[in-house]
Amino acid sequence: MSAPRLLRPPIPERIAFDGVVVLGAGLAGLSAALAAAPRPVLLVSSGKVGEDCSSAWAQGGMAAALADGDEPALHAADTIAAGAGLCDREAVEILAREGPRAVGALAALGAPFDRDADGGFRLSLEAAHSRARVARVGGDGAGAAITVAAARAVKAAAHVTIRQGLSGRALLLDPEGRVRGIMVRDRDHDRWIEIVSPATILATGSLGGLYAVTTNPSGARGEGLALAALAGAEILDPEFVQFHPTALDLGLDPAPLATEALRGEGARLVNASGEPFMAGYHAAADLAPRDIVARAVEAERRAGRGAFLDARDAIGARFPEEFPTVFAACMAAGVDPRVDLAPVAPAAHYHMGGIRTDAWGRTSLEGLFAAGECAGAGIHGANRLASNSLIEAAVFGRRAAEAARDAVDPGTAPLVARPAAEPDAATMAALRRRMSRDAGIVRDGAGLRGLLAWLDTAGGDALPMVAARLVVEAALARRESRGGHFRADFPREAEAAVHSLRTLAVASSGPRRAAA
Numbered sequence: 109m110s111a112p113r114l115l116r117p118p119i120p121e122r123i124a125f126d127g128v129v130v131l132g133a134g135l136a137g138l139s140a141a142l143a144a145a146p147r148p149v150l151l152v153s154s155g156k157v158g159e160d161c162s163s164a165w166a167q168g169g170m171a172a173a174l175a176d177g178d179e180p181a182l183h184a185a186d187t188i189a190a191g192a193g194l195c196d197r198e199a200v201e202i203l204a205r206e207g208p209r210a211v212g213a214l215a216a217l218g219a220p221f222d223r224d225a226d227g228g229f230r231l232s233l234e235a236a237h238s239r240a241r242v243a244r245v246g247g248d249g250a251g252a253a254i255t256v257a258a259a260r261a262v263k264a265a266a267h268v269t270i271r272q273g274l275s276g277r278a279l280l281l282d283p284e285g286r287v288r289g290i291m292v293r294d295r296d297h298d299r300w301i302e303i304v305s306p307a308t309i310l311a312t313g314s315l316g317g318l319y320a321v322t323t324n325p326s327g328a329r330g331e332g333l334a335l336a337a338l339a340g341a342e343i344l345d346p347e348f349v350q351f352h353p354t355a356l357d358l359g360l361d362p363a364p365l366a367t368e369a370l371r372g373e374g375a376r377l378v379n380a381s382g383e384p385f386m387a388g389y390h391a392a393a394d395l396a397p398r399d400i401v402a403r404a405v406e407a408e409r410r411a412g413r414g415a416f417l418d419a420r421d422a423i424g425a426r427f428p429e430e431f432p433t434v435f436a437a438c439m440a441a442g443v444d445p446r447v448d449l450a451p452v453a454p455a456a457h458y459h460m461g462g463i464r465t466d467a468w469g470r471t472s473l474e475g476l477f478a479a480g481e482c483a484g485a486g487i488h489g490a491n492r493l494a495s496n497s498l499i500e501a502a503v504f505g506r507r508a509a510e511a512a513r514d515a516v517d518p519g520t521a522p523l524v525a526r527p528a529a530e531p532d533a534a535t536m537a538a539l540r541r542r543m544s545r546d547a548g549i550v551r552d553g554a555g556l557r558g559l560l561a562w563l564d565t566a567g568g569d570a571l572p573m574v575a576a577r578l579v580v581e582a583a584l585a586r587r588e589s590r591g592g593h594f595r596a597d598f599p600r601e602a603e604a605a606v607h608s609l610r611t612l613a614v615a616s617s618g619p620r621r622a623a624a
Contacts, residue, residue, distance in 0.1 A: 120291060120300035125150050128512045129290060129303055131276050132311035132332065134161030135251075135498055136480025138258040139505030140309050140512075141268050147513040149268045150303065152292060154275045154327060158259025162313045162324050162481065163501060166251025167367035167433060169221075169244040170214075170502070171237065171495040172207035174229045178239045180204035187496060190236045190397055191489020192591035193605025194345065199467050199485045203496070203503055210502040211243050219257040221245055233372040234494035235395040240372075242495045247430040248367045254498060276312070276331065277571075278525035279339040279476065280304060286518065287339060287475035291525040302525065307515035309477040309508050310336060310463065311501075315349070315575050316362075319456035320544040323355050323365045329536075330575025332482040336463040337574055338528065342472040343610045344484030345461035346575075347582035350492050350592045351549050353377075353401035354417055355455035356437055363455045364437035366417055368494050371395060373430070374422030377405065378449065380414035399491050399592045402454040406549050409453060416449035454549055458497060460488040460592060461582075464609065469508025475515060479508040486607075490591020529568040539566070539576060547580050552597045556584040574612075582608045 127148030130137045138158060141149045151157065158164060173183045184204040188195045211229070215221055222230035222244045233240040245253040262268050274292040280302060282288050289304040312332025316324030337343055354370070354377075355363035371377075371394045376384045389404040390396035396404075405415040419427065427435045427446050438445045462484030469477040469485075478484075480501040487500055531539070542562060546555035559580050563573060588602035589595050 120302045122302045122304060125289075125303055125305045126517065127305060128307045128309060128509065128515070129305040130309045130311055131290060132161070132313060132480070132482070133157040133259070134163035134311065134313050134480060134501065135255055135258060136163070136501035136505035137309070137311035138255070138262050139502045140311055140479055140509040141262050142258070142265060143506040143509035144513045145265065145267045147267065150305070151262065151268055151270045152274050152276070152290070152303070153270070153272050156272060157262065157270055158255045160325060160327065161255065162316070162328055163498060164252045164255040165323065165325065165365070166498055167248040167365055168234060168369050168495040169232065169242040169250040170207070170211050170254070170499045171234070171242050171493065172211045172499055173204065173241055174208055174211060174243060175231055175239065175241060178241050180207070182238060183207065183241060186237050187487070187493045188489070190491050190493040192491050192601070194486070194489035194591070194607060196486025199487045202467055203487055203500055206503045207499045210499060210506070214254055214257060214502060217257045217261045219245065219254045222247070232369045234368045235371065235392070235401065236397045236493055242369065244369065246432060248369065248433045251498065274301070276335055277527040279308065279335055280523040280525045281339055282518070282521040282523055285340060285473065287473050288517070288523055291527055293527070300527070302523070304523065306517040307475060307477060307512035309469065309479060309512055310482055311478070311480045311505060312482045314481045315459050315579070316456040318540060318543045318572055318576050318579070319548065320540040321355065321453065322362050322456040323352055324362060324456065326362060329572040330459070331571040332478070333463060333578065334528070334571035334574035336471060336473070336476065336478065337578060337612050338569060339473060339476070340611060341476065342464040343461065343578055344464040344486065345490070345582070345608050346578040346610065347586050347608060348460035348490050348592045349456055349579065350398060350458040350460060351402040351454040352457035353398060353405045353454050354452040356434070356441070357451040357453040358437070358441040358443070360441070363453070364434070366434050366450060366452060367431065370417060370419055370423065370431060370434065375417055375419035376422070377401070377452070378416050378418045379408055380416065382418065382449070385413075397491055398494065399594070402549055403594060405452060406454050415452050417445070417452050418449055419445050420447060458492050460490065460492050461608070467507065468511035469504060470511055477508045477512045479505040490593065528574070529570040531568070531570040531572055535566055536572065539572060543576055547583055550594050550596050551583055552595060553584065556580055560584065578610060582610055
């Protein structure tokens with residue numbers, strides 16, 4: 109295996125931008141770009157705006173208290189219950205309170221949410237929600253449709269300039285450690301650009317691509333998390349990775365997702381003999397919290413009984429109209445979910461931890477903000493509640509922009525940036541295999557220590573390797589099982605719910621307004 113290749117850029121082009129730079133063009137980045145008005149925004153993306161992102165792949169929808177009989181307090185209570193003691197109550201209450209407004213704003217932009225006969229939102233029930241509160245689009249097309257609507261608004265916004273094909277490679281720091289912009293690489297033209305600005309918002313999404321089986325785009329490798337960490341930012345709870353229990357096991361990379369809404373409509377998890385098995389693992393059966401369902405699916409597979417989604421009776425002939433995305437993925441692989449059992453397996457799906465922020469997206473570094481999945485505001489705790497991701501991106505993308513748009517450039521001090529190394533394909537493939545094996549659904553000390561030793565030999569400060577190290581070191585330090593983090597050698601939950609707070613130089617732990 110070769111070591112990561114160090115990038116030695118030529119003298120970069122420098123751009124001075126007196127506005128807000130947003131890195132990432134999923135729903136969080138798009139929401140931030142819109143909300144920063146009237147301040148100018150430079151939206152930087154490695155892929156196509158609103159397309160090459162996890163937001164566009166989300167199926168379930170947006171959770172919000174939109175129905176009669178529901179209220180934000182109930183949504184907040186469900187979120188906190190799922191978070192296994194590590195939710196930040198203030199952040200959760202903001203999410204629940206501002207969620208309905210965010211859904212309404214996206215609908216006003218043209219997001220075509222499913223409606224009932226009276227014109228209200230058609231809402232579905234998903235796991236661990238006490239009410240049907242998930243606003244959907246076309247059954248399982250929420251992420252794509254919502255992101256398209258937001259992207260269309262951003263492209264039409266006079267205050268936003270879009271630059272595609274640029275990958276973040278370092279944050280620009282002044283002598284006081286303040287973030288003053290970002291260094292990016294233009295791969296198409298093999299050039300480097302330093303973008304100097306008063307405020308930088310990271311909205312770079314997930315790290316699921318660090319795992320061999322994931323529902324995330326291949327570019328979701330935790331690079332925003334690593335950029336912040338290399339600059340000295342504090343990282344919150346990086347060990348908590350959520351594995352979706354029902355990725356379609358069709359031999360594809362990334363793995364297509366079978367939305368949880370299917371189980372909300374009555375589909376059941378069964379073994380190869382067609383026998384339902386979730387009631388043996390949890391009282392809520394198929395609608396148990398995701399971490400429990402994911403481990404149950406993995407246990408059935410490891411025991412040789414297999415795991416399948418049975419939607420034949422619950423959905424049947426309605427599948428093409430109700431869940432067209434899942435239906436198309438199944439049919440392309442020769443599985444007809446109207447009459448066949450669909451094979452499923454857990455897959456890396458969502459990162460609950462991230463760059464530590466306050467409720468306005470401010471990180472521990474002045475001038476740097478974060479929003480969406482790369483941020484760690486404490487909303488999800490140890491286990492994300494279903495369909496809270498898109499609503500978080502919309503709510504907290506807006507809040508980060510509202511804080512960032514008032515930033516003022518402090519002066520002309522010299523800036524420093526050290527671009528990260530670039531891992532080769534063989535190193536990335538080995539990393540993904542080892543992360544799935546040793547830092548996946550079931551972990552133990554021996555596997556985590558072996559993975560850390562391998563990371564030492566693989567070497568370098570390549571962004572995916574940095575992100576992986578943050579996850580693995582925190583997982584090794586957390587000697588308990590909680591939420592999405594399960595240690596076979598420490599299977600019980602500790603009495604006290606304690607956050608992990610890490611930097612590349614220092615790791616610490618302690619309470620941080622964890623909800624009771």
